[in-house]
Amino acid sequence: MQFNLKLGKPLAIKKRSSLIAIILYIVGLIPLLMVAAWIGALVEERIKQSTKDEALTELLLAKSSLEASLFRDVFLSDSLATVFSIDPEEASKNFENIGSRLIERSQNVRNVGIAPNDVVEKILPLKGNERAVGLDFRTVPSQYKTVKAARDLKDVFLAGPLELVQGGRAVIARLPIFYDYPRSENYWGSISVVIDYDRLMNSAGLLDIENAKVALRGVNGLGEKGEVFEGDKLTFEQSDYQGTLIIPNGEWAVAAKFDATVTQTQSLLIDIGRLSLLFLYTLVFFGTFMLWRSYRIERSMANRDALTQLFNRRFSLSYLENLMSKRKPKKHFYVLVIDLNRFKEVNDKYGHDVGDSMLQLVANGLEKSVRASDIVARMGGDEFLVVVNRVETEEAITAIIENIKKNVESESVEVSGSILKPSLSIGFASNTEGAGTPKDLLKLADQRMYEDKSKG
Numbered sequence: 001m002q003f004n005l006k007l008g009k010p011l012a013i014k015k016r017s018s019l020i021a022i023i024l025y026i027v028g029l030i031p032l033l034m035v036a037a038w039i040g041a042l043v044e045e046r047i048k049q050s051t052k053d054e055a056l057t058e059l060l061l062a063k064s065s066l067e068a069s070l071f072r073d074v075f076l077s078d079s080l081a082t083v084f085s086i087d088p089e090e091a092s093k094n095f096e097n098i099g100s101r102l103i104e105r106s107q108n109v110r111n112v113g114i115a116p117n118d119v120v121e122k123i124l125p126l127k128g129n130e131r132a133v134g135l136d137f138r139t140v141p142s143q144y145k146t147v148k149a150a151r152d153l154k155d156v157f158l159a160g161p162l163e164l165v166q167g168g169r170a171v172i173a174r175l176p177i178f179y180d181y182p183r184s185e186n187y188w189g190s191i192s193v194v195i196d197y198d199r200l201m202n203s204a205g206l207l208d209i210e211n212a213k214v215a216l217r218g219v220n221g222l223g224e225k226g227e228v229f230e231g232d233k234l235t236f237e238q239s240d241y242q243g244t245l246i247i248p249n250g251e252w253a254v255a256a257k258f259d260a261t262v263t264q265t266q267s268l269l270i271d272i273g274r275l276s277l278l279f280l281y282t283l284v285f286f287g288t289f290m291l292w293r294s295y296r297i298e299r300s301m302a303n304r305d306a307l308t309q310l311f312n313r314r315f316s317l318s319y320l321e322n323l324m325s326k327r328k329p330k331k332h333f334y335v336l337v338i339d340l341n342r343f344k345e346v347n348d349k350y351g352h353d354v355g356d357s358m359l360q361l362v363a364n365g366l367e368k369s370v371r372a373s374d375i376v377a378r379m380g381g382d383e384f385l386v387v388v389n390r391v392e393t394e395e396a397i398t399a400i401i402e403n404i405k406k407n408v409e410s411e412s413v414e415v416s417g418s419i420l421k422p423s424l425s426i427g428f429a430s431n432t433e434g435a436g437t438p439k440d441l442l443k444l445a446d447q448r449m450y451e452d453k454s455k456g
Contacts, residue, residue, distance in 0.1 A: 029278075036274040043270055048260030053303050055212040055258045056241060057319060058205075063254060064373055064389045066204035067246055068331055070171070070195070071390070073106045074156060074248045077173045077193040080112070081156075085181040088188045092116070099124040102193070107203065110170060110196040116189035118147055137190075146220065147190050150174035154184045156248050158221050161197045161229050169197040173248070201230075206254075213257045215239075221250015231255075244372045305378040307356055308363035316377035316385050320438040323387070324431060333389045334397045334430050336404075337445040338366070340382035341423040341453065354415050362422050365408035370400070385442075394430075401426050425453035 080102050084091040091098060092114060099112040103124065113123035118137040123129045137144040143159075150157035153176075160171040173193040179186040201207050207214055207230065215231025217224065223244065228236070236242070239255040262270075303315035311319070323333065340362065347355040359382065366376045366384060375387040386404075391397050405424050413420045427449025429441050 032277060036277045040270045040274055043273075044262050047262055047266055051211050051260045052240065052258040053315070055209055055256070057322060058209045059212060059214070059241065059256055060373070060375070061322060062204050062206040062209060063243065063245055064331060066200065066206050067373065068390055069107055069200060069203060070247055073108050073193070073195050074158070074173050076102055076106050077109070077175060077191070078156060080193070081175040081177060081191055084114070084177045084188070084191060088116070088177055088179065092121070095122050096124060108196045108200045110194040112194070113192045114189065115147075115192065118144070118189060146172070146174050150190060151176045151187060153249065154178075158247050158250055160219065162219075164194070171195045171197050171200070211259045213259065215255045216245070216252050218250070218252040221247055221252070223251040224253045226253075246371070246373065308360055308378050310363050310367070310384070311375060311377040313377065313379045316375065316379065316387070317438060319375055319387065320441070324436060324438060324441075331389065332392055332430070332432065333387060334391050334428050335441055335445050336386040336388065336401065337427045337442060337449045338384040338386065339425045339449055339453065341425055343382040346420060350415050350420070354413060354420070357413050358420065358422055361411050361413055362408055362424075365411050366404065369404040369407045397428050401428065425449050427452055
């Protein structure tokens with residue numbers, strides 16, 4: 001009996017140790033499973049966010065491309081209107097030559113017609129449009145409304161998009177012609193330039209963005225007040241992004257819903273990762289730490305600056321790379337490098353909290369001073385970057401810089417009875433300058449910023 005008791009004690013210890021091991025394993029397994037699920041969710045979130053960011057970048061580029069193409073065609077159309085304003089009768093005689101040149105030089109113009117006294121007299125090309133000759137706009141209320149709008153505006157009016165009788169959709173530039181330009185009181189008639197809507201959209205790629213559902217509204221340039229003419233109205237109600245697309249004497253509202261789904265391959269890899277954590281129990285803490293650190297690094301490199309909520313350096317450099325890529329069509333733009341004067345003195349004297357408030361003040365002022373199609377980013381410290389799209393001349397960018405300084409430097413931060421106003425030094429550079437790389441472009445703008453700073 002005694003012998004059996006001595007043999008039973010180690011056996012009981014082994015059983016108890018096994019039981020404790022099982023309990024500890026289960027206790028440790030529960031948080032491990034929770035951590036594995038949490039890590040998987042973070043990875044999925046990162047994949048979805050990355051997909052959304054890529055789609056947003058493509059959307060902004062496509063939007064700028066569409067605006068540039070539309071303004072180019074309307075500018076050519078305005079040149080035709082200028083010729084007619086000089087001598088309508090002589091220009092009408094040479095309409096075939098003048099109109100043909102416009103169609104050849106434009107990217108998306110489908111046909112051109114002239115209507116003295118609002119009655120269509122000539123149209124190019126004539127084939128397929130014979131029925132339009134002799135049309136009195138006054139007998140077609142829907143069309144005469146836009147012709148009259150251009151006449152009252154005394155400038156180009158962009159009608160549509162609308163369905164054409166001969167098929168397809170178009171945007172029609174209505175250009176009023178007056179005998180007595182620039183007084184514009186003696187009305188001669190109008191020019192109608194039909195821009196192929198489908199060709200315009202295809203060339204910009206706005207509707208072909210992967211993982212994005214895009215909708216447009218604002219028929220006849222009415223913006224958010226206008227009808228939805230592309231996509232679904234529901235996209236505006238559930239959008240991840242809303243912006244404004246500038247058109248001549250009007251605007252279109254743009255909305256996008258990003259489809260950030262995880263692919264089957266990505267989902268399978270996440271599941272394999274979870275199983276690996278289970279099999280490599282002893283490395284769970286190390287694995288969790290590495291993934292957590294990687295996640296933190298990824299988050300710190302995300303596209304938004306935590307303090308100002310502007311785009312950050314990573315996003316802005318990626319945006320410039322895409323904008324200046326050989327695969328992308330070259331579009332004229334400027335970059336502005338902006339630095340706060342005496343910012344270190346503010347930090348040293350009043351503390352970093354006041355310095356942060358100053359940075360947020362400047363960030364808000366910069367966003368209010370530029371258009372929706374421009375990009376504002378914080379590059380780090382007290383340095384900001386603005387990418388100004390569709391600006392052709394140094395005079396224009398100089399005016400924009402003056403407007404930025406006026407708006408931002410008029411703001412102030414009050415601390416301890418003192419009023420602190422920001423002071424900016426700004427340098428600019430065009431993508432047509434230098435060797436055509438983001439590095440060279442930023443370097444040139446940076447040099448000019450220091451020149452501005454040296455002027456006090």
